[in-house]
Amino acid sequence: MKIKNILVLLYLFTSFACSQKIYNQTFEYNQDNIKVQGKVDSTIISIIAPYTKIINKYMQDTLCYTKYDLTKDSPESTIGNFVTDLCLNYAQADICIMNKGGLRTNIYKGYVTREKIYELMPFENELVTLEINKETFKSLINYIVNQGGEPFSGMTIIASKNEKTIYMDSIVNIDNHFKNNNHITVLTSDYLANGGDNMYFFKEIKQNKLNLKLRDVIIDYCSQMDTLKVTLDNRIQINYE
Amino acid sequence: MNSRRKFIKKSCIGALAITILPSFTITNSKKTKITILHTNDTHSRINPIKNGKYKGYGGMAQRAAIINNIRKKNQHVLLLDAGDIFQGTPYFNYFKGELEFKLMSEMKYDAATLGNHDFDNGLYGLAKQLPNAKFPFLIANYNFDKTILKNKFQEYKIFNKGGIKIGVFGIGIKLDGLVPKELYGNVLYENPINKSNEIAKYLKKEKKCNLIICLSHLGLKYDEDKDSDVLLAQQSKYIDLIIGGHTHSFLKEPIKIYNKEKKEVIINQVGWGGINLGKIDFHFNRNTLLNTTFGGPIFVKKNTKFI
Numbered sequence: 233m234k235i236k237n238i239l240v241l242l243y244l245f246t247s248f249a250c251s252q253k254i255y256n257q258t259f260e261y262n263q264d265n266i267k268v269q270g271k272v273d274s275t276i277i278s279i280i281a282p283y284t285k286i287i288n289k290y291m292q293d294t295l296c297y298t299k300y301d302l303t304k305d306s307p308e309s310t311i312g313n314f315v316t317d318l319c320l321n322y323a324q325a326d327i328c329i330m331n332k333g334g335l336r337t338n339i340y341k342g343y344v345t346r347e348k349i350y351e352l353m354p355f356e357n358e359l360v361t362l363e364i365n366k367e368t369f370k371s372l373i374n375y376i377v378n379q380g381g382e383p384f385s386g387m388t389i390i391a392s393k394n395e396k397t398i399y400m401d402s403i404v405n406i407d408n409h410f411k412n413n414n415h416i417t418v419l420t421s422d423y424l425a426n427g428g429d430n431m432y433f434f435k436e437i438k439q440n441k442l443n444l445k446l447r448d449v450i451i452d453y454c455s456q457m458d459t460l461k462v463t464l465d466n467r468i469q470i471n472y473e
Numbered sequence: 474m475n476s477r478r479k480f481i482k483k484s485c486i487g488a489l490a491i492t493i494l495p496s497f498t499i500t501n502s503k504k505t506k507i508t509i510l511h512t513n514d515t516h517s518r519i520n521p522i523k524n525g526k527y528k529g530y531g532g533m534a535q536r537a538a539i540i541n542n543i544r545k546k547n548q549h550v551l552l553l554d555a556g557d558i559f560q561g562t563p564y565f566n567y568f569k570g571e572l573e574f575k576l577m578s579e580m581k582y583d584a585a586t587l588g589n590h591d592f593d594n595g596l597y598g599l600a601k602q603l604p605n606a607k608f609p610f611l612i613a614n615y616n617f618d619k620t621i622l623k624n625k626f627q628e629y630k631i632f633n634k635g636g637i638k639i640g641v642f643g644i645g646i647k648l649d650g651l652v653p654k655e656l657y658g659n660v661l662y663e664n665p666i667n668k669s670n671e672i673a674k675y676l677k678k679e680k681k682c683n684l685i686i687c688l689s690h691l692g693l694k695y696d697e698d699k700d701s702d703v704l705l706a707q708q709s710k711y712i713d714l715i716i717g718g719h720t721h722s723f724l725k726e727p728i729k730i731y732n733k734e735k736k737e738v739i740i741n742q743v744g745w746g747g748i749n750l751g752k753i754d755f756h757f758n759r760n761t762l763l764n765t766t767f768g769g770p771i772f773v774k775k776n777t778k779f780i
Contacts, residue, residue, distance in 0.1 A: 273538045275579060336561060350566060
C-alpha cells in the first residue's frame with residue numbers, strides 16, 4: 233500500500249515535471265526558403281475586375297507632378313507641410329493643425345493621381361475652424377511637442393523638453409498675437425475638432441464648418457499645380473534636455 | 474531491514490518504469506501540426522502596392538494563391554485577421570468594404586476581429602457589409618447589446634483541427650478618443666486585459682482548449698501606460714498566441730513574452746496592407762503542445778518565397 237502511494241506520487245512528480253518542461257514552449261526560427269509559386273488566384277482576379285473598372289474611370293487622372301518624395305517624418309515632414317500649408321491657403325485662419333495618423337501614405341516622386349490623394353486622405357473628414365483661447369492653445373502646443381511633432385502650418389515652435397516638463401522658448405508668429413487678441417483661429421479637421429487622436433482640448437469648442445472635404449481641397453490644389461513645391465523649414469525645433 | 478531494502482528496490486524499479494513511460498508514449502505518438510496564417514491592417518489594399526518601399530508587394534489575388542498553396546501542403550490551417558480590414562484605398566470609398574469582405578470570404582478566412590477603422594462608416598455601415606462576410610467576427614470586450622449590431626458578433630470560436638481544440642477570441646482597442654462617438658454609438662468598452670483573462674480561462678478550463686489565440690487590435694506596445702499586446706501577454710495566464718494589429722508593426726520574428734506563470738506567450742504582427750502573411754506552426758503530440766516554429770513573415774509578391 234505504502235509502495236503504491238509512493239509510486240503514485242512519483243508518477244505525479246514525473247508527469248508534472250514533464251508537462252512543465254513541455255509547457256515552456258520552445259520556439260524555433262526556421263529559414264525555410266520554401267518557394268511558393270506566385271501565380272495569382274484567377275477567381276479573386278475575376279471578382280476584383282468589375283470593381284476596378286468603375287474606380288479606374290476616375291482614379292487614374294493625373295493631377296500634377298512631384299520631383300521629390302513627400303514622406304511622413306518627425307518632428308516635421310514634407311507630407312505634413314504640404315497638406316497643412318495648402319489648407320491654410322483655403323481658409324481664413326491663423327494656424328492649421330492636422331495629425332500624423334490621419335495622413336495615411338507617402339506620395340512618391342512622379343505623377344500625382346487622384347488615387348494617390350485618396351490613399352493619402354481616405355477619410356471623409358471636413359475642414360472646420362475653431363476660435364481657441366490662450367489656455368487651449370497651450371494645450372495644443374504641449375500636445376504637438378509631446379507627440380514629437382504633428383503636421384501644422386502658420387507658426388514656428390521652439391521648445392525644450394525633459395522627462396517632466398516642456399518649456400516653450402518661443403512660438404514665432406503667435407507670441408505677439410495674444411497681446412492684442414483673446415483668441416486665435418485654428419483650421420483643422422472635424423475628426424480632430426471632435427477630440428479625435430486624443431485632442432480632447434478641442435472637444436467642447438464651437439465648430440465653424442467650412443463644408444469642404446479635406447481630400448477635395450487637396451485634389452483641388454493639386455489639379456491647379458503643375459509641379460508641387462514643398463520644403464522643410466524647421467518650423468518645429470524640439471531640444472531634448 | 475530486509476523489507477526496507479526490498480521496498481527501495483521495488484520503488485526503484487517503479488521509478489525506472491515511469492521514466493521509460495514517456496518515451497514509450499512518444500513512439501506511439503500522434504503528431505499534429507496546426508498552421509496559423511494571419512493578416513492585420515489590410516486597409517482595403519486589394520491590389521499590390523504601386524509605389525515606394527513596398528512597391529509590388531501585397532495584393533489579395535497574390536495572397537490567395539499563397540494561402541491555397543499552403544493549404545495544399547498542410548492539413549490543419551487556420552486563417553485569421555486582426556482587424557482594420559476597412560479604409561485606405563478608393564475601393565473602400567466607393568464600395569464601403571463590400572469587396573474586402575467578399576474576397577476574404579473567397580479566401581476562406583476562419584475569423585477576424587474588429588479594428589477601429591472598421592467603424593469608419595459607423596455601425597450601419599458595418600452592419601450593411603456583414604452579409605458579405607462568410608466568416609465570424611470575434612470581439613469579446615465590445616458590448617453591442619444596445620446597438621443595431623446586437624448578436625452579430627461572438628466573443629470566441631472553438632475550432633477543432635485534427636483532434637486539437639483551438640480557442641480563438643477577439644479584443645478591440647479603446648474607441649473613445651480614436652473613433653468619433655457618432656460612429657460607434659452605444660458600443661460599451663470593457664477592460665481588454667480582464668476580459669481576455671476571463672475568456673482565456675473559460676476556454677482552457679471549461680472548454681478544454683489545447684491552444685488559445687487572441688486576435689487583438691490593441692497595438693503592440695506603447696511608451697505611455699496604455700493597454701497593448703505586450704501588457705496583455707505579461708498579465709495573461711492561458712493565452713498561447715496573440716495576433717496583433719493597429720500599430721502596423723513589421724516583426725522579423727514573433728516576440729516572446731513571459732506571462733504571470735513564467736510561461737511564454739508569442740506575439741506576432743505583420744505590418745499592414747497585406748504586404749506580409751504571418752505563418753506560425755504549432756506542433757502537438759496528441760494534445761500536448763511540443764514546440765512552435767516560424768519560417769519568417771511571408772512577403773506577398775509574385776514569385777514569393779518564404780524568407
